[in-house]
Amino acid sequence: MGLFTSKGKQVLGLDIGTSAIKFVNIKDTGKGYQLNNIGLNPLPPETIVDGSLMDSTTVVEAIRELASNYKIQKREVAVSVSGHSVIVKKITLTKMTESELEENVLVEAERYIPFDINDVNIDFQILSTPEKEMGEHMEVLLVAAKKDFIEDYVAVVKEAGLSPTIIDIDSFALENMYELNYPLEIGDLVVLCDVGASIMNLNIVKGGRSLFTRDISTGGNLYTEEIQKELSVNFEEAEGLKLGGVSDKGTPHTIDRVLDKTSSTIALEIAKSLDFFTATFPEERIARIYLGGGCSKVPRLKQIVGERLNLPVEIINPFANIAVNLRAFDPEYLKDIGPLMAVGVGLALRKI
Numbered sequence: 001m002g003l004f005t006s007k008g009k010q011v012l013g014l015d016i017g018t019s020a021i022k023f024v025n026i027k028d029t030g031k032g033y034q035l036n037n038i039g040l041n042p043l044p045p046e047t048i049v050d051g052s053l054m055d056s057t058t059v060v061e062a063i064r065e066l067a068s069n070y071k072i073q074k075r076e077v078a079v080s081v082s083g084h085s086v087i088v089k090k091i092t093l094t095k096m097t098e099s100e101l102e103e104n105v106l107v108e109a110e111r112y113i114p115f116d117i118n119d120v121n122i123d124f125q126i127l128s129t130p131e132k133e134m135g136e137h138m139e140v141l142l143v144a145a146k147k148d149f150i151e152d153y154v155a156v157v158k159e160a161g162l163s164p165t166i167i168d169i170d171s172f173a174l175e176n177m178y179e180l181n182y183p184l185e186i187g188d189l190v191v192l193c194d195v196g197a198s199i200m201n202l203n204i205v206k207g208g209r210s211l212f213t214r215d216i217s218t219g220g221n222l223y224t225e226e227i228q229k230e231l232s233v234n235f236e237e238a239e240g241l242k243l244g245g246v247s248d249k250g251t252p253h254t255i256d257r258v259l260d261k262t263s264s265t266i267a268l269e270i271a272k273s274l275d276f277f278t279a280t281f282p283e284e285r286i287a288r289i290y291l292g293g294g295c296s297k298v299p300r301l302k303q304i305v306g307e308r309l310n311l312p313v314e315i316i317n318p319f320a321n322i323a324v325n326l327r328a329f330d331p332e333y334l335k336d337i338g339p340l341m342a343v344g345v346g347l348a349l350r351k352i
Helices: 056-069 098-110 147-159 170-181 221-231 235-242 252-280 301-309 331-348
Strands: 012-016 020-028 033-042 076-081 086-094 120-127 137-146 163-169 190-195 200-206 209-216 288-292 313-315
Touching: 012 056, 012 147, 012 331, 020 056, 020 331, 033 056, 033 331, 056 147, 076 147, 076 170, 076 331, 086 098, 086 209, 098 120, 098 137, 120 147, 137 147, 137 163, 147 163, 163 170, 163 331, 170 190, 170 200, 170 209, 170 331, 190 252, 190 331, 200 252, 209 252, 221 235, 221 252, 252 301, 288 301, 288 331, 301 313
Parallel strands: 012 076, 076 163, 190 288, 288 313
Antiparallel strands: 012 020, 020 033, 086 137, 120 137, 190 200, 200 209
16 A cells, blocks of 8 residues: 655645545655645545545546546555544564564454455555664554545546556545644644545644544535535535535524534534544643634634634644645635645645
């Protein structure tokens, strides 16, 4: 799978999300990174459900449209996956070299992975931990993703005429994006939370290490469903209302009530994960939460999460440390789509 490479030739970041396909092209200038090209193409509802591709043909066409509308030249792409078919586990093993672990990883993984070991692709990274803490042991980040799940993604990208050279995990792409854009915070313990349409990716990071990751099967579709139920409107109308639109079917007060109720549900899901984290790492103190994904734009979600968790909450800016030519890109547009592009930017920073 090649999850953790960082040297070599840069790729195009292609984020195949539930509600849209997004791409980001970033150039490494040697002095920093510069935004070259960016765009997105919305997907019809039910095309992708919980990360599984229900309608591959539509996904292929959407990628092709992006490639032609934005005149994409670069063919090598990095894509990422998340959800039920992906397992990320941190395990402690007796110290060994990387080549020894390479030979033993399947045996070790079998104890931790709830799938048949022959049905998954496995990758690992040895985490650097101070000698005094680990002694004769080492920490390893183990990643397993179902082969058929990965193959589905690889197939649509290839069929669209692109070459999938890197398969990443959404929460690691978020971490990549964060470390580039917020280098001064490297010592802080922060929560990166990307709230997509059907999956919420959570990654708690500190000092360039991921301490905890979780994919939660909830997201923006919950708002849409609640608005549809409450106001008897169709999917398109509900999507518009979710992001602050108006309708004669319901008063602004009714819409706000539905949105706030759903935001409280999402805040509760985040709180449950943070409680679990705090129980595992009682000495750690969370400095702040960053929200990304299309849902981060829902009115008052940021405020409700902050109140529920009693922590500072910010909307992530994936272009904070990336040079942008303001003649080529409208700053208002970038601000608007920024939170949706967090995973795409992380993928675009990967190298073959």
